[in-house]
């Protein structure tokens with residue numbers, strides 16, 4: 001056997017056997033969480049979009065741990081989080097004029113900027129790319145934690161790869177308990193879908209991933225096909241956002257009838273729509289507009305799974321504003 005013998009990494013050996021602490025948003029607990037991050041440990045925390053799984057972005061070993069516990073493909077880069085604009089120059093080669101304008105308008109907030117990375121940013125953090133994604137979240141607990149950590153924090157959504165993003169600490173525990181050191185419980189995330197990822201290296205913003213900040217907000221009216229996500233944002237290539245039940249998108253006004261039809265065939269079905277569920281259909285939430293659907297969507301997927309449903313029927317929303325990001329997630333979930 002000798003030196004070719006397969007040796008699982010320490011993280012793999014420890015997988016699922018770690019005690020994951022739930023921390024609160026008190027100063028004392030946030031100081032503990034900050035110490036853990038600085039020491040190279042993994043801590044999940046709330047943001048205004050979804051919960052992130054944090055690691056010291058400048059510590060390759062810590063970042064490797066994130067990929068391992070999430071079972072994330074190594075070519076899918078992470079977003080680096082800062083408490084304010086100050087640390088940006090340490091991460092990127094140049095803050096372009098466009099980046100400066102967008103940061104001034106949208107940070108703190110659910111927008112991630114992609115810029116050329118400094119060589120100090122480990123390749124494992126950038127998925128081997130020459131660029132790095134950076135975001136200043138708009139959440140008091142996230143900002144307090146990032147200040148305590150005093151290091152840039154790489155944080156993908158705190159779900160196992162391919163699963164819906166977590167919008168509560170309980171969702172994080174469902175996917176990652178036993179694999180990470182701690183989760184900071186900061187309640188439910190208000191937006192419920194991920195940040196908008198924007199390449200700001202050039203003169204005009206290029207949207208790589210639709211998200212909570214809309215194209216309308218950014219003034220991106222039209223974008224050349226192919227300039228967007230699939231080529232430039234590796235994460236959008238991978239299987240994503242999928243619960244274990246089948247997700248079916250129903251055109252506006254038809255969702256209740258679709259769900260009732262499935263129930264009539266003996267299928268166990270749940271409904272997420274603008275109306276109340278018909279008899280024999282599980283109600284997974286009611287919304288009036290796309291923003292409300294965004295806030296409910298991932299939690300509804302997880303509720304449907306827990307109820308052991310076969311199918312979740314979701315009523316479509318118009319493909320404009322935040323509806324564009326919601327429909328993007330829905331299409332991937334139903335693929």
Ligand code: TXA
Nearest residue numbers: 049052077131132133156157194195232233234235236
């Ligand atoms: O709202 C959010 O963005 C959440 C919270 C925790 O901040 N984070 C999040 O991370 O959604 P994650 O890892 O699930 O998604 C990151 C996305 C992926 O699609 C990835 O490919 C893209 O950002 N990304 C990261 N670095 C990139 C880069 N250098 N160039 C292009 N895309 C990048």
Ligand code: MG
Nearest residue numbers: 156157158165
């Ligand atoms: Mg994710």
